[in-house]
Amino acid sequence: MTSQRPLVLFTNDDGIDSPGLWASAEAFLDIADILIVAPIEQQSGMGRSLPLYSRGNVVVREMTIGDQTMTAYGIGGTPAQAVQHGLYEISDHWPALVVSGINYGENVGNGVTISGTVGAALEAAALGIPAIAISLQVPQGLHTSYSREVNFRTAAYFTRLFGEMLLAGKHFPDVDVLKIEIPTHATPDTPWKLTRVSRKRLFWPTRAQKKHMSDDGTPGYAKLLDPETAEPDSDIYAVLHEGVVSVSPISIDLSSRVDRAALRAEFDQHLAQPQASA
Secondary structure: OOOOOOEEEEEOOOOOOOHHHHHHHHOOOOOOEEEEEEEOOOOOOOOOOOOOOOOOOEEEEEEEEOOEEEEEEEEOOOHHHHHHHHHHHHOOOOOOEEEEEEEEOOOOHHHHHHOHHHHHHHHHHHOOOOEEEEEEOOOHHHOOOOOOOOOOHHHHHHHHHHHHHHHOOOOOOOOOEEEEEEOOOOOOOOOEEEOEOOOOOOEEEEOOOOOOOOOOOOOEEEEOOOHHHOOOOEHHHHHHHHOOEEEEEEOOOOOOOOOHHHHHHHHHHHHOOOOOOO
């Protein structure tokens, strides 16, 4: 790796064989040194988990990205663990940026903490590295696929657009991750807007399909929200109702932004009242 160019670590939750991962890395070939460290297998829905049962093995792969052949690393673990392996085991210096994605399927609303794409970016941010989590809206049937029919060109364009800004040192208070969502039919000319993460849920759990409770089977999920009912300044509304690119700044500070003095006063007033006996 060169000393003149920044190092960018690329990861995802779809796995190292995902064309979305390759597309995001290819977008930075001419401006950065590329380090690809991603789960060996599909890890969607893992959030920022660090399970003790992960193997933690590293599989070295030669991959062709654009017109370049490079070494990539598959990790026997979750997206967040892939970030940790990349930082503490594989790279000889820390990256200037971590890019997670491009994910098959949008990660919007209050389900974002389920997303391994977002989880990997949060893990990087928690270690002090600017991060992008980038997802592309695709039909639900493709969420865990490696479909070559999906065109990641526009998503890669916006990844590069905002990635260059972060590589230039443009950092903002209380912004640790940029979560970017690309509508299905977006082009590089599609407008983008700053959004908040909706408090509403887009994908809801569905009953597990099994005859007996003792059978194996986990709940599925289905899109059960009318996007028009989401908050007008939210990621759900922007992507699924307006058809524009959503850029949501995320903070790793999960504290409520409530007026704490007012909340304390409410607590004090309640606790000063006689409590009913059990």
